[in-house]
Amino acid sequence: xxxxxxxxxxxxxxxxxxxxxxxxxxxxxxxxxxxxxxxxxxxxxxxxxxxxxxxxxxxxxxxxxxxxxxxxxxxxxxxxxxxxxxxxxxxxxxxxxxxxxxxxxxxxxxxxxxxxxxxxxxxxxxxxxxxxxxxxxxxxxxxxxxxxxxxxxxxxxxxxxxxxxxxxxxxxxxxxxxxxxxxxxxxxxxxxxxxxxxxxxxxxxxxxxxxxxxxxxxxxxxxxxxxxxxxxxxxxxxxxxxxxxxxxxxxxxxxxxxxxxxxxxxxxxxxxxx
Amino acid sequence: xxxxxxxxxxxxxxxxxxxxxxxxxxxxxxxxxxxxxxxxxxxxxxxxxxxxxxxxxxxxxxxxxxxxxxxxxxxxxxxxxxxxxxxxxxxxxxxxxxxxxxxxxxxxxxxxxxxxxxxxxxxxxxxxxxxxxxxxxxxxxxxxxxxxxxxxxxxxxxxxxxxxxxxxxxxxxxxxxxxxxxxxxxxxxxxxxxxxxxxxxxxxxxxxxxxxxxxxxxxxxxxxxxxxxxxxxxxxxxxxxxxxxxxxxxxxxxxxxxxxxxxxxxxxxxxxxxxxxxxxxxxxxxxxxxxxxxxxxxxxxxxxxxxxxxxxxxxxx
Numbered sequence: 001x002x003x004x005x006x007x008x009x010x011x012x013x014x015x016x017x018x019x020x021x022x023x024x025x026x027x028x029x030x031x032x033x034x035x036x037x038x039x040x041x042x043x044x045x046x047x048x049x050x051x052x053x054x055x056x057x058x059x060x061x062x063x064x065x066x067x068x069x070x071x072x073x074x075x076x077x078x079x080x081x082x083x084x085x086x087x088x089x090x091x092x093x094x095x096x097x098x099x100x101x102x103x104x105x106x107x108x109x110x111x112x113x114x115x116x117x118x119x120x121x122x123x124x125x126x127x128x129x130x131x132x133x134x135x136x137x138x139x140x141x142x143x144x145x146x147x148x149x150x151x152x153x154x155x156x157x158x159x160x161x162x163x164x165x166x167x168x169x170x171x172x173x174x175x176x177x178x179x180x181x182x183x184x185x186x187x188x189x190x191x192x193x194x195x196x197x198x199x200x201x202x203x204x205x206x207x208x209x210x211x212x213x214x215x216x217x218x219x220x221x222x223x224x225x226x227x228x229x230x231x232x233x234x235x236x237x238x239x240x241x242x243x244x245x246x247x248x249x250x251x252x253x254x255x256x257x258x259x260x261x262x263x264x265x266x267x268x269x270x271x272x273x274x
Numbered sequence: 275x276x277x278x279x280x281x282x283x284x285x286x287x288x289x290x291x292x293x294x295x296x297x298x299x300x301x302x303x304x305x306x307x308x309x310x311x312x313x314x315x316x317x318x319x320x321x322x323x324x325x326x327x328x329x330x331x332x333x334x335x336x337x338x339x340x341x342x343x344x345x346x347x348x349x350x351x352x353x354x355x356x357x358x359x360x361x362x363x364x365x366x367x368x369x370x371x372x373x374x375x376x377x378x379x380x381x382x383x384x385x386x387x388x389x390x391x392x393x394x395x396x397x398x399x400x401x402x403x404x405x406x407x408x409x410x411x412x413x414x415x416x417x418x419x420x421x422x423x424x425x426x427x428x429x430x431x432x433x434x435x436x437x438x439x440x441x442x443x444x445x446x447x448x449x450x451x452x453x454x455x456x457x458x459x460x461x462x463x464x465x466x467x468x469x470x471x472x473x474x475x476x477x478x479x480x481x482x483x484x485x486x487x488x489x490x491x492x493x494x495x496x497x498x499x500x501x502x503x504x505x506x507x508x509x510x511x512x513x514x515x516x517x518x519x520x521x522x523x524x525x526x527x528x529x530x531x532x533x534x535x536x537x538x539x540x541x542x543x544x545x546x547x548x549x550x551x552x553x554x555x556x557x558x559x560x561x562x563x564x565x566x567x568x569x570x571x572x573x574x575x576x577x578x579x580x581x582x583x584x585x586x587x588x589x590x591x
Contacts, residue, residue, distance in 0.1 A: 066342075107373050114345060118368045121338050125369055128342015131327065135303070135348075155365065158335035166327070 004047040009214045012082065013043040017243045017271045019078035019091055024257035025264045027095035030103065033253040034147060035075035037178040037211070037238040042079045044217040045143060054084035057110050063140050064129045066114045068122020069147035069176060070105040071255070077101055077109070085111035120153025122146065123173055127163050130171040130231075141225065144173045149181030152190045157202070163231040164203030171231040172224040173204075176211065178240035180251045199233040211236025243271045281444035282418035285382045288440060289314025291425040292351060293321050299429055303343055305329055305352040307336045312442075313353040313382045337362045340377045341369040349431050350377045356384035356439060357397035370435045371409045378428045380438040385526035386554070386571065387443045387476060389564030396559035402531025404437040405504045411457070412504040414439045414474040417447045420501060423455035439475070441526075443564050446479045448499070460507035466494035469586045470514035470521045471578070472537055474500045477524040477552075480568070484578035493586055506536050508544070515545040522550045522582050524573070529553040550585045552578060 004012070016039050024030035046052070050063040067076045074094065081088045086109065093099025100108055104117025114125045126144035133140050150156065163171055175195055183189050192198075196206040205227045209216040217236070224232035240254070241247030244267040258264040296302050296318050305327045310316035319326035329336040333354055340352040359366075359381050370377050386396045405412050411434050415421040421440065428436055448463060463478065464485050471481040478499045485495040496518060498510060514521050521541065523534040534551030541547050552573055560567060568574035 060347075064346075114341070115368060115373050118364055120334070121341075121365055121369045124335050124338020124365075125342040125345065127335075128339040128344070129346050130342070131303075131339060132343050132346030132348055135325065155334035155338060158330075158332035159338065161332065162327075162329055162335050162339060165330075 006214060009043055009047060012047055013040050014271055014274060015082060016043055016075065016078045018268055019082070019088070020074040021244070021258065021264065021267045021271065023074045023078065023091050023094040026092050028257055029095055030074055030257055031071040031255045032074065032244070032257060033180065033240040033247055033250070034069060034176060034178065035072045036242045036244060036247065037240045038069070038072050038145060038176045039075050039242065040212045040214065041145070041174055041176070041217055041236055042075055044214060044221065046079045046083045048218060049221045050143070051140070054111065057085060061138060061140055063143065064113050064126070065143040065145065066116065066122040066126040066129070067105045067145050068116055069119065069145060069150055070116030070122070073101070073103065073105045076105055076112070080109070080111040083111070119147065119150040120155040123156055124159040124162070126171060126173070127159055127168060130163070130168040131166060133170055134166070134168070140170070142171045144171070146173055146175045148175055148177045148179065148192060148195065149186050149189070151175065151192055151195060160199065160202040160204065167229045168231045169228050172221065172234060173231065174234045174236055176238055177235050178238045180240040180249065180254060182251070182254050184251050196233070196235045203230060205230045205232040206235065207232065208235045208237065211238035212242060243274050245270045280447045282447050283444045284415060284418055284421045284440045285312070285314045285442070287418035287421040288380055288425055289317035291422045293317040295425065295429045296322050296325065299349065301347070301349045302429060303327065303348045303350055305336050305340050305350070307331060307333050307354040307358065309354050312355070315351070315353045333358050333361045334365050337365045338369050341373060341375050344375040344377045345373065349429060351380055352377055353380050353382065355395060356381035356400050357395050360397060360400055360403055363403060366435070367407055371407045374409055374433070375435065376432040377435045378438065379436065380425070380440065382440040383442045384439045385441055385475070386559040386567040387441050387526060387564040389442065389567070390561050392561035393558035398528045398554045398559065399531065400439065401503055401525070401527050401533070402535070405531065409434050410437055410504070411435070412437045412439070414501050414503060416475060416478045416499045416501050417445055417449055419447060419449040419451060419453050420455060423453060427455050427457070441475065443476070445476050448478065458502050458505040458507060460502065460510040461499040462496060463499055464495065464497040466496040467517055468494045469582060470496040470498060470518045471524060471582060472498045472500045472511070472514065472521060472533060473524040474503065474533060475526050477526055480575045480578055481524050483575045484582060487579045488583060491583060493583060495582060500533055503533060503536065506540070508540055511537055511540045512544045515541045515547040520548050520550070520585060522552060522578070522585060524552040524578055527553050529555055548585070548590050550581060552581055
């Protein structure tokens with residue numbers, strides 16, 4: 001396996017962000033905001049933390065990641081292609097009828113473990129993977145990436161009960177706490193409050209981090225590996241649209257690409273200057 | 275048909291067969307949502323507690339976990355009452371059907387035969403709901419023997435998800451022990467060339483009894499068990515249309531989106547003949563003794579007999 005160092009992560013994450021912008025701009029559609037907010041977490045997972053081999057994507061011992069917030073497909077597709085699961089050239093086909101890169105995360109793509117898009121389902125699917133790993137005495141790790149708005153779905157809380165009941169210490173859920181959902185700010189639409197406190201009440205170990213600080217992301221994921229008998233929820237405080245000045249903290253860019261060439265260039269320049 | 279009728283529970287047959295299969299096949303895992311003593315998955319659960327997951331009253335969680343276990347390679351059975359599984363339509367749609375994972379949903383207590391618990395629990399739309407999902411296959415076993423054979427069949431890992439619809443009441447045993455289930459194939463229980471009654475579930479027994487009564491009126495009815503609803507036996511439908519010229523469908527389900535609809539669609543495309551649908555007419559059920567409700571809703575044995583006779587005698591231009 002190739003070894004990536006901490007110093008590699010920053011340029012890699014920049015590259016991922018540029019690809020996200022290119023994809024949604026080429027497709028003239030897609031979800032840049034929540035893709036940019038989860039970029040650093042995904043970069044750490046795929047380039048540093050997860051035990052994976054892009055040349056052998058069905059290795060039974062591989063770590064599993066379920067991208068529950070399936071609208072952040074540009075981030076996942078960009079990371080998977082840069083990690084070597086498929087050619088970067090394919091990214092330009094995002095949301096195009098002649099491409100496999102469906103608008104929301106699609107299992108037919110190498111490296112994708114489960115199709116997602118309708119929210120609230122990925123945590124439960126990750127729990128299924130975690131139960132199977134326990135049954136097989138396989139030490140693999142299971143990750144679920146959740147949006148914060150997504151936590152308004154009831155299935156998330158049903159699944160949190162189940163993960164706790166079955167002592168799934170092989171499961172780490174990471175919440176992209178960017179405070180924004182399609183219609184606006186989460187605390188106005190449906191207040192989620194202290195997610196970490198709620199998860200603790202459900203029997204989870206919880207860690208709150210800055211979701212754009214590589215060291216904090218790495219430390220939290222490592223800590224989760226050492227926790228016994230309980231699943232861990234990492235609440236990653238992030239900025240929606242991170243890296244693109246006019247997208248940051250702007251609900252408008254939850255699901256809208258750069259409007260024109262000028263915005264597109266500005267986005268790429270902003271990312272380059274990060 | 276004059277031999278003594280033996281009644282057996284389909285859900286007990288399911289639970290027992292699953293537990294027997296679990297012995298040989300260590301990849302089988304079973305999930306339930308707090309109804310295992312009713313769905314009978316508790317028989318498996320007591321024998322193999324490490325491979326049995328009671329997910330509580332949380333069907334969405336059950337379905338997503340079932341999808342994950344299946345993605346991880348397990349042979350998965352998930353059970354609850356039919357009506358509660360439908361809570362999770364879009365979860366089944368995305369995490370199971372679109373994901374193309376072979377989760378086996380075996381649900382019990384479907385239809386009005388559920389009885390006293392009443393309309394909130396008597397789902398009559400599920401065959402339509404599930405048949406509409408791409409990749410999903412739908413089976414309604416007719417008796418305890420067919421139930422066992424279907425479960426045996428599904429225990430060998432498939433590529434698709436399945437919806438197997440069982441009921442609460444004990445139903446007459448119609449098949450011989452040697453019966454083998456064949457997906458997409460119907461079974462003709464009674465030959466006849468005047469009219470065909472296609473049915474599934476308890477309605478097959480009712481249709482056979484109605485056919486016996488029709489014999490004395492010189493009407494020779496063919497009765498076919500259409501347990502494989504999706505895929506459906508198109509050839510048997512087209513043959514019935516050609517041979518008998520009229521088809522009656524009978525199902526413990528809404529007349530919308532069930533067997534009646536499928537048969538009508540197929541004969542319309544392939545060999546148009548009149549079709550009469552017997553089933554629940556876009557209404558909810560009713561509390562009462564399960565097996566008394568069929569007469570109450572005019573879909574019992576004598577209703578099938580009367581409707582079939584009138585339909586047979588009706589002239590179409």
